[in-house]
Amino acid sequence: MKTNKTAYINGVILNGEADMQPQEGMVLFTEGDRITAICPQGADTKGCEVIDLGGAYILPGLINLHVHIPGSGKPKKKQTDVKKVVRLITSNRLTRKIGYQMCAGYVKIALMSGVTTLRSVGGLLDFDSRLRDDIAAGKVVGPRIAAGNMAISVPGGHMAGSLAYEAHSAEEAAALVRRIAAEKPDLIKLMITGGVLDARKKGEPGEMKMPADFVRAACDEAHRLGLKVAAHVESTEGVKVALENGVDTIEHGARPTPEIIELFRSRGACQVATISPALPFALFDRSVIGATEEQQFNGKIVFDGIIDCARACLEAGIPVGLGTDVGCPYITHYDMWRELNYFHKYCGVSNAFALHTATLINARILGMDKEIGSIAPGKCADFIVCKGNPLEDLSVLRDLNMVVARGQIVDISGLKKYPACEQELDKFL
Numbered sequence: 001m002k003t004n005k006t007a008y009i010n011g012v013i014l015n016g017e018a019d020m021q022p023q024e025g026m027v028l029f030t031e032g033d034r035i036t037a038i039c040p041q042g043a044d045t046k047g048c049e050v051i052d053l054g055g056a057y058i059l060p061g062l063i064n065l066h067v068h069i070p071g072s073g074k075p076k077k078k079q080t081d082v083k084k085v086v087r088l089i090t091s092n093r094l095t096r097k098i099g100y101q102m103c104a105g106y107v108k109i110a111l112m113s114g115v116t117t118l119r120s121v122g123g124l125l126d127f128d129s130r131l132r133d134d135i136a137a138g139k140v141v142g143p144r145i146a147a148g149n150m151a152i153s154v155p156g157g158h159m160a161g162s163l164a165y166e167a168h169s170a171e172e173a174a175a176l177v178r179r180i181a182a183e184k185p186d187l188i189k190l191m192i193t194g195g196v197l198d199a200r201k202k203g204e205p206g207e208m209k210m211p212a213d214f215v216r217a218a219c220d221e222a223h224r225l226g227l228k229v230a231a232h233v234e235s236t237e238g239v240k241v242a243l244e245n246g247v248d249t250i251e252h253g254a255r256p257t258p259e260i261i262e263l264f265r266s267r268g269a270c271q272v273a274t275i276s277p278a279l280p281f282a283l284f285d286r287s288v289i290g291a292t293e294e295q296q297f298n299g300k301i302v303f304d305g306i307i308d309c310a311r312a313c314l315e316a317g318i319p320v321g322l323g324t325d326v327g328c329p330y331i332t333h334y335d336m337w338r339e340l341n342y343f344h345k346y347c348g349v350s351n352a353f354a355l356h357t358a359t360l361i362n363a364r365i366l367g368m369d370k371e372i373g374s375i376a377p378g379k380c381a382d383f384i385v386c387k388g389n390p391l392e393d394l395s396v397l398r399d400l401n402m403v404v405a406r407g408q409i410v411d412i413s414g415l416k417k418y419p420a421c422e423q424e425l426d427k428f429l
Helices: 080-087 093-112 127-136 170-181 212-224 234-242 258-267 276-281 293-315 336-347 349-365 394-398 420-426
Strands: 003-012 023-031 034-040 049-052 057-060 062-067 113-118 144-146 150-151 165-166 187-189 226-234 249-252 269-275 320-322 385-386 402-405
Touching: 057 127, 057 349, 062 320, 062 336, 062 349, 080 093, 093 127, 113 349, 127 144, 144 212, 150 170, 165 170, 170 212, 187 212, 212 226, 212 234, 226 234, 234 249, 234 258, 249 258, 249 293, 258 293, 269 293, 276 293, 276 336, 276 420, 293 320, 293 336, 320 336, 320 349, 336 349, 336 394, 349 394, 385 394
Parallel strands: 003 049, 003 057, 062 113, 113 144, 150 165, 150 187, 187 226, 226 249, 249 269, 269 320
Antiparallel strands: 003 023, 023 034, 057 385, 385 402
């Protein structure tokens, strides 16, 4: 008879804490979906299924704080008409079923790559919260999901008419919060500024789109309903408006002023840095990604702004989380490890701090650090196993030996990757 008790032996534990050091000669015990104990080698394993890790490293499952579940990141030289695609997927019962199955396949890819928790920030209809519930019920294989469902934008705003509803007034912005909240999401997402692909000329990738009173109305209503607010912002003006009017997390970011840093602090807000999606537009040869000169120019502004914001926040002691913005060109569901690498390379943090951020700090931003984010007795058994030491080289997270989610070993054998992504992105490691 198969036991639900497991002992992982001959592994080296990296617990995810800020001061983590490799712990050798320990046995990690789990029962069901919980870590029950961490004991010295030689501890009694009677009654357990024993798994010998052969000296591999055990660390907490990765947490991706910025995901658009319906996107694949598959390289394309021609930009997709997202509104047209969304209209097709949501047009009838059959296409909605196919769309949901597509999203279920994508979150499974994320899990197979070591992302045991993700936060969705703009999706199709109520697919995100449905996936969250189906995964929790064991009907779908995937990571734990903090669901955002549809976002809120304005006419002509970022993702308007595709992954975001359009608000025409402050009152309608609040009403849309209530509409989304009825689907039981875990957060509300606002699209306050434009983005690289929205800009019509050089120098305006973060052009203000959502008026301040819309932001205030949406934040007030979300907070009244017990929901935090995340906001797409890619300009200094946008960050200021977002923080002044109640936003909890700045997604992406821009070069901050001293006033903005004080707003972060007084609001108890934080930045979720997303270096991954800006990098291709900023640094790729334009012929590879099919970007215009304007898009590359604006991409570099956004790339530098995200990094400047992260560096300033870190220096000021303001939390910075990590996410990949899956769905943008070349940004896939399986490459969270690259965001850690970029955080190390461009923001100057240690490998250990990058790993700590993608696990325990991200868990704190989610308000789930008592449940996930570190290897400790009583916490959920979400962890990954890799052959090498990520404190020395983060690229060892690229190909994992094992993924365990809620105590269950995940079959990772079928994970497929896009060769074009590997070829181009590897140039920037």
